[in-house]
Amino acid sequence: MPVAATEVNPRSTSSFLKDPRRLSHLRLLEAESIHILREVASEFERPVMLYSIGKDSSVMLRLAQKAFYPAPIPFPLLHIDTGFKFREMLEFRDNMAREIGAELLVWRNEPAIAADTNPIALDTKRCCGLLKTQALLDGLRHYNFDAAFGGARRDEEKSRAKERIYSFRDGAGQWDPKNQRPELWNLYNARIHPGESIRVFPLSNWTELDVWHYIHEEDIPVVDLYFAKERPMYVRGEMLLPIEQSFVARPGEKPQMVKSRLRSLGCSPCTGAIRSDADTIPAIIAELISFRSSERANRVIDHDQEGSMEIKKREGYF
Amino acid sequence: MATLAASPFSIEEFLLEEREKDLLRFSTAGSVDDGKSTLIGRLLYDTQSVYEDQVRSIEGKGTTAPGQLDFALLTDGLRAEREQGITIDVAYRYFSTARRKFIIADTPGHEQYTRNMATGASTADAAIVLIDASKGVQIQSRRHAYIASLLRVRHVLVAVNKMDLIGYDEATFRAIVKDFTAILDQIAVDTGTPVETNFIPVSALKGDNIVHHTAAMPWYEGPSILELLESLPSAADTRTSPLRFPVQRVLRPDHTFRGFAGQIASGTVRPGDILTALPSGRTAKVERIVTWDGDLEEAIAPLSVTLVLDREIDVSRGDLLVSTETQATVARDLKAALVWMDQRPLDPARKYLLKHTSQTVPATLRAINHRTDLASLSHQPAATLQMNDIGSVTLNLLRPIAVDRYAENRATGAFILIDAETNATVAAGMIRSAVDISAGDDNEGEAWGRVTAGEREARWGHRGGALALTGPAALIDAIERSLFAAGVVTCRIDTGDPVFADDAKLVELVTRVEMQSGLLALVVRNENTDHLTARVEAAEIHVESDDVMHAISTVHQLLHNAGIFISAEGAGL
Ligand SMILES: Nc1nc2c(ncn2[C@@H]2O[C@H](COP(=O)(O)OP(=O)(O)OP(=O)(O)O)[C@@H](O)[C@H]2O)c(=O)[nH]1
Ligand SMILES: [Mg+2]
Numbered sequence: 053m054p055v056a057a058t059e060v061n062p063r064s065t066s067s068f069l070k071d072p073r074r075l076s077h078l079r080l081l082e083a084e085s086i087h088i089l090r091e092v093a094s095e096f097e098r099p100v101m102l103y104s105i106g107k108d109s110s111v112m113l114r115l116a117q118k119a120f121y122p123a124p125i126p127f128p129l130l131h132i133d134t135g136f137k138f139r140e141m142l143e144f145r146d147n148m149a150r151e152i153g154a155e156l157l158v159w160r161n162e163p164a165i166a167a168d169t170n171p172i173a174l175d176t177k178r179c180c181g182l183l184k185t186q187a188l189l190d191g192l193r194h195y196n197f198d199a200a201f202g203g204a205r206r207d208e209e210k211s212r213a214k215e216r217i218y219s220f221r222d223g224a225g226q227w228d229p230k231n232q233r234p235e236l237w238n239l240y241n242a243r244i245h246p247g248e249s250i251r252v253f254p255l256s257n258w259t260e261l262d263v264w265h266y267i268h269e270e271d272i273p274v275v276d277l278y279f280a281k282e283r284p285m286y287v288r289g290e291m292l293l294p295i296e297q298s299f300v301a302r303p304g305e306k307p308q309m310v311k312s313r314l315r316s317l318g319c320s321p322c323t324g325a326i327r328s329d330a331d332t333i334p335a336i337i338a339e340l341i342s343f344r345s346s347e348r349a350n351r352v353i354d355h356d357q358e359g360s361m362e363i364k365k366r367e368g369y370f
Numbered sequence: 371m372a373t374l375a376a377s378p379f380s381i382e383e384f385l386l387e388e389r390e391k392d393l394l395r396f397s398t399a400g401s402v403d404d405g406k407s408t409l410i411g412r413l414l415y416d417t418q419s420v421y422e423d424q425v426r427s428i429e430g431k432g433t434t435a436p437g438q439l440d441f442a443l444l445t446d447g448l449r450a451e452r453e454q455g456i457t458i459d460v461a462y463r464y465f466s467t468a469r470r471k472f473i474i475a476d477t478p479g480h481e482q483y484t485r486n487m488a489t490g491a492s493t494a495d496a497a498i499v500l501i502d503a504s505k506g507v508q509i510q511s512r513r514h515a516y517i518a519s520l521l522r523v524r525h526v527l528v529a530v531n532k533m534d535l536i537g538y539d540e541a542t543f544r545a546i547v548k549d550f551t552a553i554l555d556q557i558a559v560d561t562g563t564p565v566e567t568n569f570i571p572v573s574a575l576k577g578d579n580i581v582h583h584t585a586a587m588p589w590y591e592g593p594s595i596l597e598l599l600e601s602l603p604s605a606a607d608t609r610t611s612p613l614r615f616p617v618q619r620v621l622r623p624d625h626t627f628r629g630f631a632g633q634i635a636s637g638t639v640r641p642g643d644i645l646t647a648l649p650s651g652r653t654a655k656v657e658r659i660v661t662w663d664g665d666l667e668e669a670i671a672p673l674s675v676t677l678v679l680d681r682e683i684d685v686s687r688g689d690l691l692v693s694t695e696t697q698a699t700v701a702r703d704l705k706a707a708l709v710w711m712d713q714r715p716l717d718p719a720r721k722y723l724l725k726h727t728s729q730t731v732p733a734t735l736r737a738i739n740h741r742t743d744l745a746s747l748s749h750q751p752a753a754t755l756q757m758n759d760i761g762s763v764t765l766n767l768l769r770p771i772a773v774d775r776y777a778e779n780r781a782t783g784a785f786i787l788i789d790a791e792t793n794a795t796v797a798a799g800m801i802r803s804a805v806d807i808s809a810g811d812d813n814e815g816e817a818w819g820r821v822t823a824g825e826r827e828a829r830w831g832h833r834g835g836a837l838a839l840t841g842p843a844a845l846i847d848a849i850e851r852s853l854f855a856a857g858v859v860t861c862r863i864d865t866g867d868p869v870f871a872d873d874a875k876l877v878e879l880v881t882r883v884e885m886q887s888g889l890l891a892l893v894v895r896n897e898n899t900d901h902l903t904a905r906v907e908a909a910e911i912h913v914e915s916d917d918v919m920h921a922i923s924t925v926h927q928l929l930h931n932a933g934i935f936i937s938a939e940g941a942g943l
Contacts, residue, residue, distance in 0.1 A: 077393040077471045079673070080605075086674035087633040090618040091728070094687055118662040119631070119674070123623040206462040210424075210447030213461045229448050230458055234485040234711050236492040236798045238633075239725050239786045243793035257473055259464045265388060338381040343421070359449045 085254040089119040095242035096199035103129035108203030128155035134183035136319035159191030211362035223247040225368035280313040280328040296320035397490040399514035400500035402479035405531040409574035411441025416581035419465035460490040485711035496525035534573040609670040612696035613637030616727035629676040635781035648772030649700040651857025654679035688729030690772040698772040701804035710755040712796035721790035736764040776800035826888030834885040835934040841902030906932040
């Protein structure tokens with residue numbers, strides 16, 4: 053029956069705030085992500101989870117444990133190692149995989165690493181293209197994976213805001229943002245032809261704050277680099293560059309000890325640290341809500357040029 | 371930063387408040403260039419939900435006058451969108467206020483991308499439909515309002531935008547309200563979905579009535595867009611609806627555990643509940659609700675959980691576990707509203723796959739009942755549906771699935787169609803009615819000729835067979851009743867009955883006829899013994915007759931092992 057247009061009193065409907073059995077938004081996000089993980093595991097022949105060791109991957113991994121409990125996670129983890137990941141990250145990765153009994157695969161673009169590819173000798177764009185995108189595409193092809201989970205979130209960047217949950221990739225792993233499959237309700241189209249693949253983003257609807265809040269509530273371990281500590285840094289104006297690779301230093305440049313932390317974990321030459329006192333998760337969250345710039349602002353790679361994330365994604369990046 | 375970090379107490383408070391917030395999903399709709407993206411950008415900007423580096427990156431760009439930010443650029447994240455000044459695909463944005471969290475789907479207005487508007491609206495609790503005050507109601511405004519109504523988006527906020535261009539004129543606003551109200555009422559009659567509507571005069575560009583009230587329109591005393599968004603009831607509460615649990619996966623880590631993983635589509639489940647598995651019709655009791663965080667005493671939609679049942683019944687991915695009192699309809703024939711989304715028109719000669727909850731079934735087009743003409747909102751006969759057309763069709767499925775009407779359940783009433791050759795998602799479907807296979811009239815239009823064994827199996831949910839039972843009458847009655855309750859069509863032959871007078875040939879003949887009709891013949895001999903003998907073909911078992919439950923489940927297992935009970939996957943193939 054039609055109901056005539058009515059004027060609703062905006063203040064009359066607030067009882068939902070007091071209902072004790074109401075589900076919090078984190079529970080809703082968790083339920084949605086688990087549904088996605090189970091769909092992919094059931095509909096694809098060879099799924100894999102891209103594990104990047106960062107906070108988003110840590111949440112995604114916990115959700116995978118939850119999704120299949122008490123059965124083990126029914127797919128392997130794949131780490132794309134550029135050779136420039138922080139030592140703490142690699143230790144954390146190996147410990148984590150061992151602890152939860154997951155199968156961990158590591159793929160590196162060995163020829164490019166052997167040829168001394170780095171963001172200073174090349175530019176960041178070409179370096180990323182070889183060590184990340186190319187390595188990812190090669191790794192996926194080598195193992196013949198037809199679906200790959202990634203921890204990317206739509207709130208990270210504006211081309212990511214355009215992603216489907218199932219992101220269709222052609223035979224070359226490329227994304228065509230102007231021609232995405234419609235994606236209605238929670239009915240995901242898992243049909244692909246041989247050679248094609250799907251990237252899946254179970255955390256699509258999570259924000260950076262949701263991720264930290266969940267890590268806090270669920271006590272999820274994260275890499276120590278997220279917490280503030282006195283660390284040696286090259287200080288260049290506002291920029292703090294971690295000392296990890298010697299080629300990053302400019303002639304005569306001396307590291308200083310700075311109380312700092314990383315907001316997002318990438319490759320050491322391209323991930324700037326921030327000055328911070330936040331040494332607990334609540335402190336990180338407090339700092340986060342006071343931030344005035346987005347989390348990727350500290351990544352050199354994303355602002356080489358307008359729309360550079362979209363270009364990388366079209367080429368096959370996550 | 372320093373003050374917040376220095377007082378951990380306040381952050382704990384903040385997190386508690388965060389935890390209390392609920393979630394509202396809404397989408398935008400309307401004709402091209404009505405100002406949808408500008409409105410969302412303005413909403414984000416005025417609620418301080420954009421970072422400085424994001425604002426800096428759009429300064430001095432876009433289509434607006436110098437010094438005026440082009441807020442649309444905050445959501446139009448593709449290069450092609452920025453170049454053409456239009457939205458091509460949905461952008462999802464997130465923001466929160468002190469009261470709740472929001473997920474926004476900013477959708478394109480251009481007709482070519484209607485499918486992306488439908489994508490954004492399918493998960494929305496509310497929609498903001500924009501109308502350009504200087505242009506009035508457009509055909510695309512009608513189309514989007516129609517799709518939102520079909521998809522059962524419950525709340526529609528109609529933002530009459532660009533009021534600045536018409537000198538904030540009240541009369542023009544009132545005229546648009548009148549126009550569009552009539553259209554929305556007509557749409558509601560056609561789709562059967564009542565919607566709650568509010569009209570708000572706004573200027574997205576200037577920020578009038580988006581977050582803040584404006585002095586420019588003193589004649590409007592209603593709430594701003596944000597105030598309305600904060601006050602709408604959030605996601606439909608389905609915990610009191612009948613339980614629907616589509617099985618996504620069977621978890622079997624070892625021989626001691628067998629659980630059914632899925633997301634509760636509607637309703638509430640507790641240990642002890644009796645559930646029916648559809649389409650097979652078999653029942654079992656919930657023993658445990660398992661999660662990584664421990665077993666639950668109760669789980670409500672839309673939680674993702676794992677159910678352990680008290681007995682081994684044949685359940686696999688694609689089956690629907692439902693409350694035994696209020697079951698879903700098991701059907702092969704569906705009547706549904708379709709939004710066609712593919713370049714290639716609907717073609718009865720092409721093969722389509724229907725994806726519904728966690729299963730995919732081949733579907734054949736039986737009839738196009740009508741196409742809706744959006745200009746007149748009338749039903750036209752149609753030979754096909756073109757891209758962006760909306761119509762009603764009748765589909766026949768290769769095997770039966772358990773469904774509800776979309777009006778009753780958004781999760782179990784929705785489906786998508788996939789072109790089996792191109793793999794494209796070609797249509798969104800909303801079930802309007804379904805013919806229960808047990809109602810018997812599902813064969814209208816079925817190919818002529820003999821009814822096949824497969825068709826019988828699809829109808830009954832099991833194969834024809836014979837079960838010979840020898841033992842106490844009361845126990846045999848209990849077994850028959852248990853089979854009947856599980857939806858098995860049984861037919862009892864009492865060999866002691868004078869009609870048969872121990873005529874073995876006659877018994878055999880009747881049994882064969884029954885089996886050929888797809889029924890389960892019960893060939894019964896009463897004997898007052900302390901055990902029961904049950905036989906299916908060559909397999910024979912003996913059980914004590916004093917444990918009735920055990921005897922029943924052993925007999926069910928015997929039928930299962932003999933392949934009489936077919937899985938949902940096998941039905942009809
Ligand atoms: N004067 C005026 N112009 C507006 C207003 N809102 C939007 N515009 C302008 O209208 C044009 C289209 O705005 P968009 O926000 O891109 O429109 P849209 O509805 O998102 O368009 P599509 O997504 O392509 O359908 C832009 O040039 C905006 O600056 C308004 O309130 N007043
Ligand atoms: Mg737009």
